[in-house]
Amino acid sequence: MSKQFLEDQRQEERVGTFADKQDEDLFVVDTSLQNTKATVLSVKQKRKMNAKKPMRSHQALENTSKVQDPIAKRNHVRQKKNGRNIELEVCNPTKPRHRQANSDRAQYYVKLEQRLADKKNKKLAVEKDIWQEVDFRDEIPGLKDEKGWISRDLALHTAGNIGKKVVKTHASLHHKTTKAKKFELPHPGMSYNPAPEDHQALIEQVVEREEGIIKKEQHLKRVTTSMFSKVTLEERDRRRLKRNEPSGGQKAEELARQTELKRKLKQQTADLIRIKSIRHELDDEEEDLNDLKKRRKQRAEKAKFEPKRLGRHKFEEPDLDLNLPEDIAGNLRNVKTESSLLKDRFHTLQRNNMLPTTKLVSRKKSKVKRFERNSHKEPGVSYNDLKERRRAAAAAAKAAANIKI
């Protein structure tokens, strides 16, 4: 017989067997509600529940002793609180500053609620007529009365001392700085289905402008690059030496001076004879000067229509929009649009002297050569190796894509 059996038997003798027991002793009827599930608390909720409990660190201070306090009545020493009791000030204000603060706070919340309501109703701030004629006396209470005790002059005087000062706008602020049209109307050749003559006229304009640009470029090239010939270094040195060679010496210089003097004297005597022709020359010169004046005036007049130089960069006229003859579809479905309207607007602002011409400067990141620590190095592969590999892979992918197309 095993030990287990004996144990069981002893238990039965002590408590009794299952058969002896009544049902009521063994089972209990479940009277709780059926549908309640065990609620699983989220972390946040648990945290909140725990916050309500007394702090663990304060547990040591709690009096758990069952021995009664020998002193029946203890004097509680109330510590004086530091600072103000804001709650008290709000609930029962005693001083004027408390009342002021309360009213301020109320105003703040009124404003806040108004803002939130406007946002909810999508109300704009523009729903009033700002160009309406307003009597300044309406805005300041006490300046208008029916009996006529307050004259307009008096009201004006009072308003001058009470109301907000009006800052006078400087007149030059509204002056136009360019004579060019603010909003350019389209050339008839820009129609989606233009008349041939109009289109031709537009093309001619574009060609003319392009030719001007080419001419300018050629000029610049002529007066800079092609002015100098390329020579070898030896040749250059040879030429320089040749230029610096001493000339005839003092005697030759003296001779040159003499001849120059002679020439001058001769010229002066000759001038006496040709007074008449000199007068003509003077007249010509005057005419030239007048021409110059005229041209300067014209240039100044033209400059009035051109954009001003406001910043470091000069404004360059953008290209005209043009549909080439083969792009004109003749129907609205296949219109080929030429320009970006946003760019066009931006250039108009610059042309009207409202924005200085700028260019986006992107700062180049300085090239950093990276080294890997020896301890992190994998044998055989360096950081630069990896980079090169990546690049090669990208190039291969690109090439593959190109072939597909």
Add this chain to the structure above:
Amino acid sequence: MRRPKKYESGEATQYISRRAALRKLQLSLNDFRRLCILKGVYPREPKHRRRAQKGSSEIKVLYHTKDIRFLLHESIVWTLRDYKIFAKKSNRDRAIKDFRNLKRRLALFPEIKLDHIVKERYPTFIDALKDLDDCLTLLFLFSTFPSLHLIPREQSNLCRRLTIEFLHYVIASKSLRKVFISIKGYYFQAEIKGQKVTWIVPHYYPFKPQSRQEVDFKVMSIFVEFYTIMLGFTNFRLFHGLNLAYPPQFPSSVLQDSEESLKDEASFVSDRIAALNFELLRTDKVQEDEEELDIDMELLEQDGDSKRIIKMKQEAQEVSRLRTLFKGLKFFINREVPREPLVILIRSFGGKVSWDSSIFAGSTYDEGDETITHQIVDRPSISTQYISRDYIQPQWVFDCVNQRQLLPTNKYFIGETLPPHLSPFVDSKRDSYIPPEEKALLDPSLIETHVQSDDDSEDEAQEEEETVDQELLDAQLQLAYQQETAEYKKFGGPDGVNEDEEDPEDDDDNEDDDEEEEELDEKTKRLQEEKQKMSVQSGKVHKVNKRQVHKAEVDEHRLQARMVKPRHRNLFRKLIREKQSKEKEEWLLRKKRRTIEASEKEARKTAKREARKEAAAAAAKASKLGK
């Protein structure tokens, strides 16, 4: 006396560099830029840069010192400074995760108030209207933008709302005048309170990203910020002027930015168009009063002789006709046609418009409606067609508006090659030479006569030149008669006829006489009796003494020249010279054309004659051979 130092007076003190301005205003560069754009303070170019920059010759951005001093008084400078405080406080809240406070703070974000600036920059309402061109173009452009890095979704939504409101005003007031389809976009011109307002609506295409290299988005966004406020105030006043409720109420189905419409750009756009197809709520129940215009014109009637007044009257007449151009017409737009510009046009001239309800929202009737008069189609052919309506291409609507009359639809039928779309911004009544082709395009009545005369000349080529001349003369007479009647219709009376156009009147009289002669046979007796009863003598043809007229003109001109003030003499001379040169140029061009046409005609004639000769010779040969 203290010795004056360099750069303490004059140009050096008039200008201030941007850096110095920043220091003076205590603002960051970004804030300063914003402030300047909002206040309308722009950089200046000095006359002598070196002097203005106190000796330095590099090119700096300069401002007028007075402008900057003016900015110092601005109240929004404080708001701009408040931003800094706001950022600090809200960042702190965010860092310590005090979201309750953060929420409250965000709701009370210090917003810039711009109404006093709008009032300051545009002291009167008309000033604001004058500057509306740029504003509208920019807002129409921004209303198509998705949310971008520097352009928040609210901004483009606000732009969309304001532009729709403005379009509704244009539709309700019928103030649209001109429209032009260019490769840039649709140009619209409206006349509001006597001001011409022009704007561009971009062609609808999916948004193309713009590189930052070319356009500074931040700056454009600030301009848009100011313009939205300005257009808002303008809209408010315009709506109230028309007794319309502001803000306009749209049905709940449109302009609600649901998740779906924000994701799908096509539905976003179709929402915008659907909002245009609704009548607005009026604050009063009275319909528009169109009599007002007539009264104004009648006041002018008293001295109705001068050319300018006649021109004005004509203009007013045309405009009143334009306002009801599409009244009673019903349009249906096929789905391949861009709807937005067409809806604006048709609705603003009194027409009704709808589209396919299965694809786009906001349609009012479907394709099967038998009362539809025009269907706008932009494809070469269509399978099911109704007999009761015209199938036209969209250009018809645009051309009708520009010519201010309903054009014959046959040139714009489906599949036809369209006539060129001319710009309405080029004055068709300009003084310079207008080639007859362009004239024909402008006035379709001229086309038929032109063709007719050509046909006649070809038919009667055998006759002598005199007969041809006669024919031409007849055609011209007919043309003159047509003009006459057109004029008559326009003015509603013969008193409006210009004194310059007396010759056609004479021709008219001639024709009338001819008709009378024909009728004479039928009613001779009765007429004779009547003639005997009434002492009316037969009318005489009024002959104009051309020499006398010319003399009178010259005299008048001399008188005019004498009356010009001495200080305006040069200007007067210049004007006269310009006029003369223009006339000469026109005359030259016309002469050139005439000679070219004559030579062409001659060539054609000789060719025909030769052909006939050859044919005769061949016939003779054949007859000979036959014999």
